[in-house]
Amino acid sequence: MKSNIAEMMIAPSLLASNQSCFGQEVERAERSGADWLHLDIMDGHFVPNLSFGPQVVKAIRPLTNLFFDAHLMCSQPELLLEPFAKAGADEIIVHVELGEQVQCLIHKIKSLGKKVGLAINPPTAIAAVQPFIEQIDLLLVMTVNPGFGGQEFISECLPKIQQAQAWRREKALSYRISVDGGINDQTAAECAHVGADTFVAGTSLFGAPSLKTVVQKMRQIVNENQH
Numbered sequence: 001m002k003s004n005i006a007e008m009m010i011a012p013s014l015l016a017s018n019q020s021c022f023g024q025e026v027e028r029a030e031r032s033g034a035d036w037l038h039l040d041i042m043d044g045h046f047v048p049n050l051s052f053g054p055q056v057v058k059a060i061r062p063l064t065n066l067f068f069d070a071h072l073m074c075s076q077p078e079l080l081l082e083p084f085a086k087a088g089a090d091e092i093i094v095h096v097e098l099g100e101q102v103q104c105l106i107h108k109i110k111s112l113g114k115k116v117g118l119a120i121n122p123p124t125a126i127a128a129v130q131p132f133i134e135q136i137d138l139l140l141v142m143t144v145n146p147g148f149g150g151q152e153f154i155s156e157c158l159p160k161i162q163q164a165q166a167w168r169r170e171k172a173l174s175y176r177i178s179v180d181g182g183i184n185d186q187t188a189a190e191c192a193h194v195g196a197d198t199f200v201a202g203t204s205l206f207g208a209p210s211l212k213t214v215v216q217k218m219r220q221i222v223n224e225n226q227h
């Protein structure tokens, strides 16, 4: 597992893979040279869509050593933390929009021995995450409204990345800054330029004829544009 903060991480999102053969797609992601596998978990309530659950994560866990980055878009993540931890997630991301539950969720994820991620939706002000930045391993800046792959990048989210980077530097913190939604070579470059170091991409990676080629290209582009 790679976790050096200076290193840029490429995280294909399994949501955009060929879901009729998840196992083969996971192995393809591993062979592509990607660093992480991003797992979008949707409950049909927090977001108007459903994806997959802990059984799928458990089934694919033995197929790869990729770091499993589980993004819970769920109204009651407290019910799912243990199942996803047991299924093999390495990091569990919950949404700051859950309000007063957030502190408790962070403690629970830590107590399960997993890395903690905190996600923020486009309409939510970046100030909402500030009380938690000393406790998290990763901040996931959503650059689309969550629920679906294949949406267009919302460039108004870029100042949030800038602010997260400024806090990280000022306080000498080491949380990763991840971006998720509409990430392609162009938007990844824009995000890298202002401080992002982790790039979740579904459509632009799994949708390409050669996953390996596009992962390598995105890695080169974000390295060239590193903040």
Ligand SMILES: O=C(CO)[C@@H](O)[C@H](O)COP(=O)(O)O
Pocket (backbone or CB within 6 Å): 013, 015, 016, 038, 040, 071, 073, 144, 145, 146, 147, 148, 149, 150, 151, 180, 181, 182, 183, 200, 201, 202, 203, 204
């Ligand atoms: O969390 C989400 C969507 O809710 C994402 O992780 C998407 O899966 C990214 O897909 P693309 O925008 O890259 O197609």
Ligand SMILES: [Fe+2]
Pocket (backbone or CB within 6 Å): 013, 038, 039, 040, 071, 180, 200
């Ligand atoms: Fe996601």
